[in-house]
Amino acid sequence: MDCEQIHRPERCVGCGAPLHEGHEQRTYTARYELDVVPPGEGMKGFVLHQTKHLHREVRCGCGHWTRAKPGRGPAEAEWTVALTEWHLAGPMLVALICSLALRLRLSRARIQEFLHDWLGLALSVATINQCLHEAGRAVAPVVQDELVQAVREAQLLHADETGWKQWGQPVWLWVMTCATATLFVVGRRTREVVQCILGETFGGWLMSDGYAAYRDYTWRLRCLAHIERKARGLKDSLERQARSFGSQVLTVIEQVMAAVYQARSSPPTMPLRIQQAKSLQALLAACIKHAESGHGKTRQLARELLNDWDTFWVVLDHPELPLTNNEAERALRHWVIARRISQGTRTGQGTRAFANLASIIDTCRKRAVSPWPYLAEVLRHRRKGLPAPSLPAPTP
Ligand SMILES: [Zn+2]
Known part of the structure; x- marks a missing residue:
């Protein structure tokens, strides 16, 4: 038509x-x-x-x-792609291309094939790439302002990181996810990345792995499932001491988890801390003993527990808090598969566009809102040089 x-x-x-x-x-x-x-x-x-x-x-x-000139956003130093109505692909078509690339994880070449075979549209791979970079640039202020703020104000935040590739070089893909927002950042230096996202004043609960970069924050939680997996591995070991330490850790973790589940359904007669004091004391002694063990994995697990000892048992005082970091792990899983298909991103601009779009798409999904009309609306505004509309509120 x-x-x-x-x-x-x-x-x-x-x-x-x-x-x-x-x-x-x-x-x-x-x-x-x-x-x-x-x-x-x-x-x-x-x-x-x-x-x-x-x-x-x-x-x-x-x-x-x-x-009456076609719209154009002002130049910005960190983006070479233009935000402009001069581009051939309209806002909804760009959103469709984002959906094919990010949600359906199609390569640029597959997107080209799909558009050609199903819609009779002959777009070059370069044009498809330009659409993705332009959309990533369009949402950048929403990510910088609204998403970073949502994460900083979260009462409970899950953080995790996994390997990523930029032009074949290893970097990290970080995720920070809370009840209403999910933020992805690709970066190199760990501590700086965390500080840059969370700022100096983050005051919520932070669930993370044992990376030293997280230890600057006061209200920390550690994933018990993570330790449970490692203890299970030790329990199957051929080494006698490793086996016995592994099963001791496993028993304590299972007890703690059971006590927390119990406390969630009915208030405990005795505080969980006191209930578990004896077995925690025994485990602490075992960790100290095994911290110098000659068996590598035993030593690592003992030290990991000692490094964050109090953090692992915070749930005993706050059984309403989560026991695992599954929220963050789940948020990363989709992109781990994407990385295997695409080999990561190629340029700094491509990486920023990817992280921005992934953040917007997953935040919309978390809010039970379709990301595509919103993305198109942001492009419509930004191509005219207007501010981006705010993220849709969560659907109740
Ligand atoms: Zn006049």
């Missing part, structure tokens, strides 16, 4: 007088836009629209010619 849209300036830039159709005018430039639009009445599915945009210049009574 094809149509034409005429753009006229509303006011004279020379004298500020309103302009209307009666004034002398001419088309000074035209551009095509391809977009996915809602189907007409009685129809369902996908409709692809080609719009010819005619940009007029109008002559005011004062003699000045004023142009």
Whole structure:
């Protein structure tokens, strides 16, 4: 389906007088836009629209010619991709390409094949790449302002990290996720990344692994499932001391978890700390003993427990807090598969676009809102040089 849209300036830039159709005018430039639009009445599915945009210049009574220019966002040092209505792909088509690349994890070449075979659209891989970078740039202020703020204000935050690749070089993909937001960041230096995201004043509960970068924060939690997995591994070891230490750790973790579940359903008669004091005392002694063990994995587990000793048992005082870091691990899993398919990202801009889009998509999903219309709306605004609309509120 094809149509034409005429753009006229509303006011004279020379004298500020309103302009209307009666004034002398001419088309000074035209551009095509391809977009996915809602189907007409009685129809369902996908409709692809080609719009010819005619940009007029109008002559005011004062003699000045004023142009209705296609929108363009101002230049920003860290982005080479332009944010502009000059681009061929319309906002919903760009959102569709983001969905194919990020949610469906298709490579650029597969997206090209899909658009060609199913929609009869011949877009180059470079254009597809440009769409993804432009969308990533468009949402950047939302990520910087709203998502970082949501994470900093979280009462309970899950953090985790996994390996990522940028142009074949190993870097880290970090995730910070709370009840209403998920933030992804790709970076190198660990401590700085954490401090940069959380700031100096983060005051919520922080569930994380044992990375030293997290130890600056006061209200920390550690994942018990993580230790449980390691203890289970030791229990199956051929080494006698490792086996016995592994089963001791496993027994304590299972007891603690059972006590927490119990306390959640009915208040305990005795505080959990006191209930578990004896077995924790015995485990502490065993950890101290095994911290110098000649068996590598035994020594590592003993030291890991000692390094964060109090943090592991916070749930005994606060049984309402989570026992595991599953929230963060689940948030990373989708992208671990994406990394295996795509070999990561290639450029700094590609990496930032990826992390921004992943953050927006997963936050919308967490809020039970479809990310695609929102993404298209952000592009529509940002291509005109306007601020991005706020993230949709969570669906109750
Ligand atoms: Zn004028």
